[in-house]
Amino acid sequence: MAEVSIGVAAKLTGIKVPTIRYYEQIGLLSGLKRTDSNRRLYGAADLDRLRFIKHARELGFELDAIRTLLDLQVDPEKPCSAIDAIAREHLADVDQRIASLQGLKRELRRMIESCSRGRIADCRIIEVLQDHNQCRDQRHLGARKERGIR
Amino acid sequence: MAEVSIGVAAKLTGIKVPTIRYYEQIGLLSGLKRTDSNRRLYGAADLDRLRFIKHARELGFELDAIRTLLDLQVDPEKPCSAIDAIAREHLADVDQRIASLQGLKRELRRMIESCSRGRIADCRIIEVLQDHNQCRDQRHLGARKERGIR
DNA sequence: GATACACCCTCTAGCGACTAGAGGATCAAG
DNA sequence: CTTGATCCTCTAGTCGCTAGAGGGTGTATC
Numbered sequence: 517m518a519e520v521s522i523g524v525a526a527k528l529t530g531i532k533v534p535t536i537r538y539y540e541q542i543g544l545l546s547g548l549k550r551t552d553s554n555r556r557l558y559g560a561a562d563l564d565r566l567r568f569i570k571h572a573r574e575l576g577f578e579l580d581a582i583r584t585l586l587d588l589q590v591d592p593e594k595p596c597s598a599i600d601a602i603a604r605e606h607l608a609d610v611d612q613r614i615a616s617l618q619g620l621k622r623e624l625r626r627m628i629e630s631c632s633r634g635r636i637a638d639c640r641i642i643e644v645l646q647d648h649n650q651c652r653d654q655r656h657l658g659a660r661k662e663r664g665i666r
Numbered sequence: 667m668a669e670v671s672i673g674v675a676a677k678l679t680g681i682k683v684p685t686i687r688y689y690e691q692i693g694l695l696s697g698l699k700r701t702d703s704n705r706r707l708y709g710a711a712d713l714d715r716l717r718f719i720k721h722a723r724e725l726g727f728e729l730d731a732i733r734t735l736l737d738l739q740v741d742p743e744k745p746c747s748a749i750d751a752i753a754r755e756h757l758a759d760v761d762q763r764i765a766s767l768q769g770l771k772r773e774l775r776r777m778i779e780s781c782s783r784g785r786i787a788d789c790r791i792i793e794v795l796q797d798h799n800q801c802r803d804q805r806h807l808g809a810r811k812e813r814g815i816r
Numbered sequence: 817g818a819t820a821c822a823c824c825c826t827c828t829a830g831c832g833a834c835t836a837g838a839g840g841a842t843c844a845a846g
Numbered sequence: 847c848t849t850g851a852t853c854c855t856c857t858a859g860t861c862g863c864t865a866g867a868g869g870g871t872g873t874a875t876c
Binding site (some may be wrong): 550575585588589591595597599603605611613614617621623624633641644646 | 746747
Binding site (some may be wrong): 532534535538542553554555571577579580 | 832833834835840843
């Protein structure tokens with residue numbers, strides 16, 4: 517049996533059924549077969565593609581980058597510099613995010629540690645949140661958007 | 667002049683005009699005055715509230731948590747343990763995210779470093795993405811959702 | 817008084833990467 | 847022949863905004 521249903525594909529790849537359908541909808545999968553009763557069929561190549569997507573998502577690549585990575589693979593004779601560039605860019609992004617989260621963490625810890633657990637009126641956490649000037653490390657302004665990593 | 671327009675409020679707080687309107691829409695601001703011609707007016711207390719929201723967002727608190735923090739402040743005589751708990755929970759969350767991003771970073775670096783920059787057919791980056799078993803650190807499976815931090 | 821232009825209003829839709837649910841068809845087992 | 851699992855499509859919701867349409871208002875200048 518070369519081809520499997522979407523439910524089996526989900527079990528084999530670890531991607532949820534609706535997510536697989538979503539990937540198809542946005543064009544990450546194409547040319548899928550269907551049964552006579554219109555059910556999707558996944559062959560070995562489709563499963564490989566799904567596993568590739570899943571692993572890249574786990575490593576934090578955005579679907580758009582993954583789409584590019586998949587497209588680049590159609591011609592294996594070309595140099596892989598474009599792939600390298602995407603990965604490096606992503607690494608730089610991850611680095612940035614770690615740095616800004618660490619800034620945040622320092623500030624949060626300082627804030628929590630200075631709280632004497634009394635009345636809200638005296639709460640240092642509220643005070644700090646009210647007044648940015650109480651932050652020793654003003655850099656947390658530079659915190660950046662994070663998303664898409666499960 | 668005790669009250670200012672939304673544009674001035676935006677300049678004073680550093681929050682964009684549509685974002686301020688959005689905060690009002692989701693109920694973070696209430697009881698705002700309006701001019702005869704229906705324009706919003708922001709008093710000192712409103713500006714303070716906006717600054718509180720902004721700073722909490724910069725520190726990565728979600729709007730829902732901020733709503734709770736704002737609600738808790740209406741009774742300053744109560745103990746601040748609930749506030750403390752929200753902050754600690756958030757800190758734990760930030761910690762988790764840092765850890766999983768660091769796992770990702772290790773894996774990405776290893777992947778990039780092993781690429782010999784030849785043909786796509788030989789690209790180690792693609793290979794690693796195709797096969798999770800090539801990851802030394804299997805923990806990147808535990809990567810978690812990140813979002814909402816500018 | 818007309819005009820220009822900045823600012824304001826409401827309402828709707830879009831982003832990314834899914835997730836949830838309605839309402840219905842089909843399949844395999846008992 | 848019925849039950850229950852699985853499948854289909856379609857729509858809408860999540861979060862925290864952002865962008866745009868289409869219009870009203872406020873102020874300064876001519």
